[in-house]
Amino acid sequence: MSASAIPMVPTPLTSEQAEAMAQRQIKKHHVAIVLLHWFNAISWLLELSTGAGLIVSPYYRFAPVWYLQMMEGIFGSRANMLRFHIAVGLTWIAVFLVYAIFGFRNYLRIEVLQHEIGLDSDDVQWLKVRTLLLLGRTKDPLPPQGVYNAGQKIFALLVYTMIPLIMLTGLTMTFHWFGTAFVAWAMILHFFAVGMVVSGLLIHVYMGAVFPEEKPAFYSMITGVVDELYAYRHHFKWWRAVKIQEQAWRDELRREEEGEAPYAEEKPADVSRTDQPPLISRPQSGG
Ligand code: HEM
Numbered sequence: 001m002s003a004s005a006i007p008m009v010p011t012p013l014t015s016e017q018a019e020a021m022a023q024r025q026i027k028k029h030h031v032a033i034v035l036l037h038w039f040n041a042i043s044w045l046l047e048l049s050t051g052a053g054l055i056v057s058p059y060y061r062f063a064p065v066w067y068l069q070m071m072e073g074i075f076g077s078r079a080n081m082l083r084f085h086i087a088v089g090l091t092w093i094a095v096f097l098v099y100a101i102f103g104f105r106n107y108l109r110i111e112v113l114q115h116e117i118g119l120d121s122d123d124v125q126w127l128k129v130r131t132l133l134l135l136g137r138t139k140d141p142l143p144p145q146g147v148y149n150a151g152q153k154i155f156a157l158l159v160y161t162m163i164p165l166i167m168l169t170g171l172t173m174t175f176h177w178f179g180t181a182f183v184a185w186a187m188i189l190h191f192f193a194v195g196m197v198v199s200g201l202l203i204h205v206y207m208g209a210v211f212p213e214e215k216p217a218f219y220s221m222i223t224g225v226v227d228e229l230y231a232y233r234h235h236f237k238w239w240r241a242v243k244i245q246e247q248a249w250r251d252e253l254r255r256e257e258e259g260e261a262p263y264a265e266e267k268p269a270d271v272s273r274t275d276q277p278p279l280i281s282r283p284q285s286g287g
Contacts, residue, residue, distance in 0.1 A: 003247045010144060010236045021229040026242055028220045036099055037221055043092040050085040051194065054078065060191070089170050116147055117157055123150035144236035155200045165193040
């Protein structure tokens with residue numbers, strides 16, 4: 001496929017095209033991200049289950065009494081449960097710190113974040129159409145999406161803003177930073193930030209693990225890859241950008257073979273989503 005043959009907008013596929021695309025895989029997640037994601041999910045499971053068991057004040061408690069008693073039974077005492085909660089929390093922070101230091105260039109630079117989770121006009125339209133579709137008020141197709149759809153981007157933005165707050169307030173409570181009043185505020189903020197993430201997490205886990213259309217996304221968080229047909233149908237702008245990069249690489253190789261360009265020792269571009277994001281030009285809205 002030449003660069004000009006890569007469609008600007010999703011077009012209907014023939015059954016042969018769809019079959020061929022279903023066989024081809026595109027790399028979506030680096031193995032480091034897959035490992036971090038599942039480490040994070042397990043940490044959240046442990047922290048939420050112990051955190052809920054630690055809140056016994058009648059003003060804030062939301063877990064039923066049988067749950068509090070069960071958790072205290074498992075750990076022997078509330079003090080042990082708190083020690084466990086803190087130990088998991090500190091480990092979680094340490095792992096994220098390593099990730100932030102070594103992965104900053106690839107995953108956390110502002111350009112990367114803007115490219116992957118910044119909302120554009122297609123995303124705003126996607127949110128409108130998605131809502132109307134859920135209400136049965138439209139039959140319009142969803143606008144093309146980038147590597148993440150608008151719903152995923154909003155959840156990621158929520159997580160990226162709340163996680164530092166959860167970490168800082170957790171550290172403040174653990175080490176009693178800045179005095180009692182500060183610790184009291186930290187407690188409220190910690191609770192608030194966790195609540196915000198949990199509200200999005202319910203939808204995230206449903207979409208990721210249960211929603212049938214998103215099954216390939218779930219497996220991509222294990223294998224790191226999605227099939228091209230899924231990418232074409234659900235993340236067209238990302239699919240298109242990957243195809244343009246692949247084509248540019250093939251053209252470069254062809255020119256080298258024909259002796260037009262000096263031999264390049266490095267593979268010019270990795271088409272995975274994270275390694276070279278700035279090279280993946282975001283196609284204009286609608287294409
Ligand atoms: C059993 C629990 C979980 C499941 C089944 C799950 C599933 C998934 C899947 C399938 C993706 C890939 C989406 C894609 O590539 O299109 C993903 C990405 C992601 N997950 Fe999770 N996840 C879980 C827990 C969590 C937790 C606890 C957090 C953070 C608090 C989290 C944060 C994220 C973020 C930030 C992304 C990238 C953007 C996004 O899809 O929203 N996940 N998850």
